[in-house]
Amino acid sequence: MANLSGTVLDPGMNPADPAVVLTALVTGLEATEAAIIRLHALREAQLAVAQDVAVAIAASERSGSTPGAAAELAARSVAAEIAGVLRMSDRVVQARMARAADLVARFPATTRAFTDARINAAHVRVIQDAGSRLDEMVRAEFEGIAVEACAGETPHRAKRIVERVAERLAPRSLTDRHRDAQVERRVWREDLGDGQKALGVIHSAAIIDGIYDRLTQQARMIAVANAQAKKDEAGGVTPDPDGLGAPGDERTMDQLRADLCADTLLTGTASGHDTTAGLLSAIQARVEVTVPVLTLVAAPAGPAGSGTSSSFRVRTEQPAELAGGQPVDTDTARILAGDVTAWERVLTHPITGAILAVDHYRPNTDLRRLLHARDSRCRFPTCGLPPHTQDLDHTIDAAHGGPTEEGNLGGLCRRHHVLKHQTAWTVTQHSAGILEWTSPTGATYTDQPPTPVTFTIEDPDPPPGYDIRPAPF
Known part of the structure; x- marks a missing residue:
């Protein structure tokens, strides 16, 4: 017996059983999604060819105009032709042609994974955007790590890892780029109609x-x-x-x-x-930031402001992160760290990045801080909501004897906390905070704790003359 997706059901199983139908549906959707991804990849390949055709037309028809102008006119002409078929703006088509050509030419490993349906179009955007600023000599290394990070993971959650890898290999540090970008900070307004306007701020x-x-x-x-x-x-x-x-x-x-x-x-x-007592004015902003220790200290002896060391293969200065994964430049991280009156030191494994301990570990408040550091997003597969949305869930319910300790707790957003307790989804916690989820159909999904800001060096002992000066605050 087969359903509409072509999935064959075991004749001995009851097709009216919701679990059987759901299993067949999931299998069918998986196959359908893979087919759609392959078609998306084929479309990108065709758009890349269209860009090549525009280049060829420009080369053959140029008469008096500059090479840049000829290429632009040819691209416009080809994009206009395709736009009529796709029923979209020729400007959009032209931009997509250029992006597709860039993907095929500069990101071959990503293109192959896309064609094989290992990653989808959203993953491709994440990799291409993060890798656009990288030099050719490191792009292959970046692609290899980025594709593996995206395979089997949602684009939102993979983005954090991909951007970290790109930052480690980038020719310019986030701090340098942030200083340039801050020049463009501004406020603007925009008409919305109905007597409304929008106020925007970039900072x-x-x-x-x-x-x-x-x-x-x-x-x-x-x-x-x-x-x-x-x-x-x-x-x-x-x-x-x-x-x-x-x-x-x-x-x-x-x-x-x-x-x-x-x-x-x-x-x-x-x-x-406000009130006469100024209750609202007394409220101060709270910003939670995770900072690698070498980001807080001055850059090692070497090129001024480089944040790198020729003795190591990686950038010693890594960007800090706001809760949820947003990178923060070094200058801001140092200012925030210098203004706080207390620190929570989080010790991580030098290779895996797993949370090992925090200072002053004890139940209640410190346990919550440790879990907050370890579970910097919801621990349900595919969810990436940040820490402030989380409940601390007992993997084995406290009512069933589950202990209130690190190995039996995990941060879940309210939606997935309710899902765990009110549906047939179950979860088992293994060592180092690894959660294994089992769906109602019996499928299993493993969720690793998100790696905090970290880096690994090949030589744990700094070379002679390596200068680590005190933090500038």
């Missing part, structure tokens, strides 16, 4: 995260106060006229953040929404 990642976090904290304080005021009113208690909450305030968190942002920008503080 350092840490600053933007800090702004958003402070607005969120303030909005949450108002939301809690509103709920309490509504409860008091229902109980006959007269609301405090100078209090923060209002029983009739039904604004959402997004609306509160927007109003608080406008109030702060227009007045300097959130005075229009």
Whole structure:
């Protein structure tokens, strides 16, 4: 017996059994997705050929015009021809032709993996974007690692690893690129219609995260106060006229953040929404950042500001990361580290990057910090939500005798925490925080703890004269 996807079912199994149908459906979808990926790869190959055709036309028809102008006109002509068939803008087609040609010419290993359906189009974008700034001599090494990181992983989760590898091999450090990019920081406005406009800000990642976090904290304080005021009113208690909450305030968190942002920008503080005691103004932004130790110290003796050592094959200065994986330049990381009053040192394995311990380990608060460091995203396969969304879940339920310790806890977002407890999905935790998930159909998926910011050197002992100066704060 076969279903519509062509998957053959065992005649001895009941096709009405939901588990049988689900297994056949998953198998069929897997085959369908692989076929679609191969077609996407074929389309990219065809677009790359179209770019080659445009180059050939430019070479044969150039008459008086410069080579660049001839190539541009030929590409426009070919793109316009293809756009009529694809029913899309010829500008979009021209850009896709150039990108496809770049993929085929500069990323052969990625192209082969794409053609074999080992990775999909989103993986290809991640690899191509991260590898675009790399020199030809290191691109093959980058591709080999990047393709393996993407195979069997979601693009969102693989992006973190791919960008780290690209950063390690990049000719210029993130700090240098960030300094250049900061020159372009700006604020702009955009018409939206219906009397609305959008205000956009481009600034350092840490600053933007800090702004958003402070607005969120303030909005949450108002939301809690509103709920309490509504409860008091229902109980006959007269609301405090100078209090923060209002029983009739039904604004959402997004609306509160927007109003608080406008109030702060227009007045300097959130005075229009604050209390006389300044409860909202007292809230400060929280920015969580993970910093490799050698990023905090001055660069070793060598080319000024290079952040590299000729004695090692890798960049000694690695970028810090905001919670969730966003890279942070070294200057910002040092400023943030210099302003804090307490540190949480996370010890990692020098090769695997597995979390080994944190300073002052003890139950409760320190255990939570250790797990927060180890599980810097939701530990369900394919999910990449950051730490602030997580619940600490007992792999073996506490009600069934599961201990509250590192080897029986894992960070899960609320969606997947509920999935674990309310569906037939199960999870087993192995050593070093490795989680093995089993689906209702019996398929297993292994989730490794995300590797924190780390690097490995071939010689653990620095050479004579290697100078590590104190951190500049």
